[in-house]
Amino acid sequence: MTTGQLTLYYSPRSRASAVRALLDELGAPHELAVLNMRARAQKSPEYLAINPLGKVPALTHGDAILTETVAIMLYLGDLYPGAGLTPMPGDPRRAAYLRWMVFYAASFEPALSDRMYSHVPPANESSYGTFDEVIDILGDQLGKGPYILGDEIAVADILWGASLQWALGFKAIPDRAVFRDYAARVTARPSFQRLFEDEARLAAEHEAAAA
Ligand SMILES: N[C@@H](CCC(=O)N[C@@H](CS)C(=O)NCC(=O)O)C(=O)O
Numbered sequence: 001m002t003t004g005q006l007t008l009y010y011s012p013r014s015r016a017s018a019v020r021a022l023l024d025e026l027g028a029p030h031e032l033a034v035l036n037m038r039a040r041a042q043k044s045p046e047y048l049a050i051n052p053l054g055k056v057p058a059l060t061h062g063d064a065i066l067t068e069t070v071a072i073m074l075y076l077g078d079l080y081p082g083a084g085l086t087p088m089p090g091d092p093r094r095a096a097y098l099r100w101m102v103f104y105a106a107s108f109e110p111a112l113s114d115r116m117y118s119h120v121p122p123a124n125e126s127s128y129g130t131f132d133e134v135i136d137i138l139g140d141q142l143g144k145g146p147y148i149l150g151d152e153i154a155v156a157d158i159l160w161g162a163s164l165q166w167a168l169g170f171k172a173i174p175d176r177a178v179f180r181d182y183a184a185r186v187t188a189r190p191s192f193q194r195l196f197e198d199e200a201r202l203a204a205e206h207e208a209a210a211a
Contacts, residue, residue, distance in 0.1 A: 004062025161186025
C-alpha cells in the first residue's frame, strides 16, 4: 500500500484547481506546491522530473507520482472513500462514475480543444464523434440531475463543475441553462468558494512576480 505525504503541484486557475477543491472536499491533509506558470515554473528541471510534459496538476503520494487530472481525481477518491464522494467497486453507480470521468478526458477535452483551435476531424475518425454530439450527450446526462450520477454528488461533479464553469467563462461551450445551472450548483460549495478566494490572491501575486 502506498503511504506518505500527498503533495499537489498546482497553479491557480488551471486544471489543478479542481484537484485542489477535491482535496478540500475529501478533508485530505496535503502540501501544496504552488508553481507560477506566468514565470514558467512548470518547465523547471525539478518539475519536469515529476511531469515531463511540464503541465499541472501532478500529485505525489510518498514515492508515487501521478499526472493527468482524471487519474489524480480517481486516485484521491479511492483513497478517501469515507468522504462519501466515491462510488467504490460494488456500488451500482461505479460504472457510470468511471464512464463520466473518462468521458471528460477522452471525449470532452479533445472535442473542446478541436473546436477552440478550429480543427474539424472527420466524425468517423475522431475519438469522440463530433463536438455537437459530445455536448448534447453531456447536456442530456446533466439534465437528469441534479448531479452527473443522479441525486448524490460525487468526485465526478468536482471535475465537471470546475471544467464547465471555466468552459462557459471562455465561451468554449454553448451557453445552455443545463450547463450554467449545474456549474453554479457545484461551484457554490464552500470548497470552491474558498478556492476562488485564494486563487484571486495567488493569481495577482503571480502576475506581479512575473511582470
Ligand atoms: N491532460 C492534462 C492537461 C494538463 C494541462 O494542460 N495543464 C495546463 C494548465 S490547465 C498546463 O500546465 N499548462 C502549462 C504549459 O503547458 O506550459 C491533465 O488533464 O492533467
